Amino acid sequence: MKVLFRLGWFFKQQKKQYSIGIAMLMIVSLLQLLPPKIIGTIVDDITAGELTSTGLTKWLVILGVAGILMYIARYYWRVLIFGSAVLLSRTMREKLFNHFTRMSPSFYQKRRVGDLMAHATNDINAVQQTAGMGVLTLVDSIATGGFVIAVMAITINWKLTLIALIPIPLMIILTSYYGKLLQKRFRFAQEAFSNLNDKTQESISGIKVIKTFGQQQEDIHDFTNLSNDVVDKNLRVAKIDALFDPTITGVFAISYSLSFFFGTKFIIAGDMSIGDMIAFSTYLGLLVWPMLAFGFLFNIVERGNASYSRIEELLSVVPDIKDVPGAIDAKPEGDLHFDIDEFKFPGDDRAALHSVHFTLKRGETMGIVGKTGSGKTAILKLLLREFEGYKGSIIYGGKPINQYKQQRLRESIGYVPQDHFLFSTTLAENIAFTNPKIAVEKIHEAAALAHIHEDISGFTEGYDTIVGERGVSLSGGQKQRVSIARALIMQPELLILDDSLSAVDAKTEEAILESLKQTRTGETTIITSHRLSAIQHAHKIIVMYEGTIVEVGTHEELIDLAGKYKEMYDLQQLEMLVEQGGEG
Numbered sequence: 145m146k147v148l149f150r151l152g153w154f155f156k157q158q159k160k161q162y163s164i165g166i167a168m169l170m171i172v173s174l175l176q177l178l179p180p181k182i183i184g185t186i187v188d189d190i191t192a193g194e195l196t197s198t199g200l201t202k203w204l205v206i207l208g209v210a211g212i213l214m215y216i217a218r219y220y221w222r223v224l225i226f227g228s229a230v231l232l233s234r235t236m237r238e239k240l241f242n243h244f245t246r247m248s249p250s251f252y253q254k255r256r257v258g259d260l261m262a263h264a265t266n267d268i269n270a271v272q273q274t275a276g277m278g279v280l281t282l283v284d285s286i287a288t289g290g291f292v293i294a295v296m297a298i299t300i301n302w303k304l305t306l307i308a309l310i311p312i313p314l315m316i317i318l319t320s321y322y323g324k325l326l327q328k329r330f331r332f333a334q335e336a337f338s339n340l341n342d343k344t345q346e347s348i349s350g351i352k353v354i355k356t357f358g359q360q361q362e363d364i365h366d367f368t369n370l371s372n373d374v375v376d377k378n379l380r381v382a383k384i385d386a387l388f389d390p391t392i393t394g395v396f397a398i399s400y401s402l403s404f405f406f407g408t409k410f411i412i413a414g415d416m417s418i419g420d421m422i423a424f425s426t427y428l429g430l431l432v433w434p435m436l437a438f439g440f441l442f443n444i445v446e447r448g449n450a451s452y453s454r455i456e457e458l459l460s461v462v463p464d465i466k467d468v469p470g471a472i473d474a475k476p477e478g479d480l481h482f483d484i485d486e487f488k489f490p491g492d493d494r495a496a497l498h499s500v501h502f503t504l505k506r507g508e509t510m511g512i513v514g515k516t517g518s519g520k521t522a523i524l525k526l527l528l529r530e531f532e533g534y535k536g537s538i539i540y541g542g543k544p545i546n547q548y549k550q551q552r553l554r555e556s557i558g559y560v561p562q563d564h565f566l567f568s569t570t571l572a573e574n575i576a577f578t579n580p581k582i583a584v585e586k587i588h589e590a591a592a593l594a595h596i597h598e599d600i601s602g603f604t605e606g607y608d609t610i611v612g613e614r615g616v617s618l619s620g621g622q623k624q625r626v627s628i629a630r631a632l633i634m635q636p637e638l639l640i641l642d643d644s645l646s647a648v649d650a651k652t653e654e655a656i657l658e659s660l661k662q663t664r665t666g667e668t669t670i671i672t673s674h675r676l677s678a679i680q681h682a683h684k685i686i687v688m689y690e691g692t693i694v695e696v697g698t699h700e701e702l703i704d705l706a707g708k709y710k711e712m713y714d715l716q717q718l719e720m721l722v723e724q725g726g727e728g
């Protein structure tokens with residue numbers, strides 16, 4: 145029941161709705177008591193030969209009015225209580241989603257997306273159930289159950305009431321036990337279904353790889369196994385589900401038998417009338433739901449409590465990257481001083497960066513090269529403030545980057561990541577992502593700069609073409625260029641291209657770089673690349689090797705140095721020659 149107190153803040157917020165809803169529930173509980181009593185009285189009047197037509201009409205009118213009132217009250221309690229519970233799930237979902245958006249990459253590195261999704265769906269559902277069904281079962285089991293038992297005991301026969309109730313605890317114990325088993329098995333069934341979902345999604349996304357490697361049969365086999373698992377686990381759920389009905393019917397059959405047996409004795413002894421006996425058995429029927437609700441109640445609140453704890457635990461994670469109090473509310477501009485003595489990724493013992501020191505003057509272009517895993521992206525992640533906890537400092541525009549509001553810092557950086565991501569919406573919306581209200585001409589301008597305008601104009605739907613799962617699939621190079629356009633539209637103070645030209649051909653790469661050179665005079669650019677042609681014209685090139693800078697200079701200086709850069713250059717020249725068939 146703890147969860148009902150923990151949700152106190154919400155019940156307070158919805159005080160009016162819950163108070164009226166519960167009052168309506170009570171009204172239904174009380175009105176339900178009328179029909180059995182009236183039927184019993186009518187039977188007794190008939191037996192005694194005292195039933196008049198006025199008497200009968202009076203009872204029928206009362207029954208009719210009670211029926212209408214119950215109809216109205218039932219409608220309103222549902223709207224008020226279940227409606228409020230839906231509001232709770234909306235509030236919790238929004239809280240969780242806002243929280244997710246504030247979390248830094250290290251948070252997502254530690255958790256599986258599927259798990260986070262489960263919190264946002266299953267756990268929130270369980271809490272919603274507590275605020276809806278939980279409240280209903282609580283009120284119904286206590287109020288309706290209590291009223292019915294009281295009326296049976298007080299107005300009919302307390303001894304018979306006690307006798308009829310003897311088997312009921314058995315039903316509560318059994319249904320509550322089944323409920324627990326059901327929940328456990330249901331969780332396994334859901335997990336199996338979720339595995340099947342993951343498998344289907346992965347197989348569809350990876351269908352090309354599966355076919356290329358001729359693994360269809362194996363894939364079908366895996367799928368069939370998972371599908372069978374779903375069936376097995378659901379069958380186990382169904383087997384428990386099937387126990388509820390016979391148990392309830394069985395227990396109440398014992399209850400009815402006992403009450404008929406002893407009721408008849410009481411009637412013969414003159415302690416009860418036949419009308420009383422009929423009213424009594426109808427009341428007994430009314431007890432089925434409250435007793436069942438009592439069993440359900442514990443399962444619902446237990447599940448709600450566990451889910452609420454899981455959600456609270458997630459919400460209590462403090463974002464590891466926060467704005468400092470009084471953070472600078474302006475976009476950083478100016479020179480960049482990168483002085484990192486050491487940086488380790490969270491949970492990693494090895495230093496991803498050590499002794500990385502460079503200065504990038506405003507308006508300059510810097511290239512970062514180095515073999516894979518040498519720390520190029522790590523430098524960019526620190527610049528973007530995706531990770532902290534390094535030894536050293538990063539000064540941008542005269543202030544450490546952590547002194548700026550994160551929002552302002554991000555607004556001044558246009559980042560094109562290695563693993564570009566496009567949303568399943570139109571190309572225009574993808575490009576105008578940071579400013580959806582921007583003029584169409586600006587979108588076209590950015591696309592032209594990224595040399596994707598012509599490709600887009602060639603699509604039947606042009607800029608309205610939907611990308612991704614619901615639309616056309618773009619080539620790797622096209623996706624990269626759309627991502628570049630998305631960054632360029634911000635006219636960022638600092639543009640970062642993280643190996644963002646790897647999928648375009650050499651000619652397009654040169655054209656894009658030339659446009660950038662012409663339009664971004666006075667603005668800073670950082671380009672990381674495996675292909676040296678992408679950074680050859682940079683004002684400064686740093687060469688990374690195992691997390692540190694091993695060479696710095698312009699292209700010409702580095703060639704003269706005859707070190708790692710020259711080695712890479714010669715190798716790439718050779719590769720080009722081979723590609724061109726040895727001509728040249």
Ligand SMILES: Nc1ncnc2c1ncn2[C@@H]1O[C@H](COP(=O)(O)OP(=O)(O)OP(=O)(O)O)[C@@H](O)[C@H]1O
Pocket residue numbers: 253489490492496514515516517518519520521522523562
């Ligand atoms: N989020 C992370 N958590 C832990 N280790 C990481 C993380 N990201 C990168 N690393 C590790 O840090 C090192 C530097 O990686 P980084 O991504 O900077 O290399 P890179 O030079 O950009 O490589 P590539 O050219 O392949 O993109 C690698 O050893 C990598 O395994």
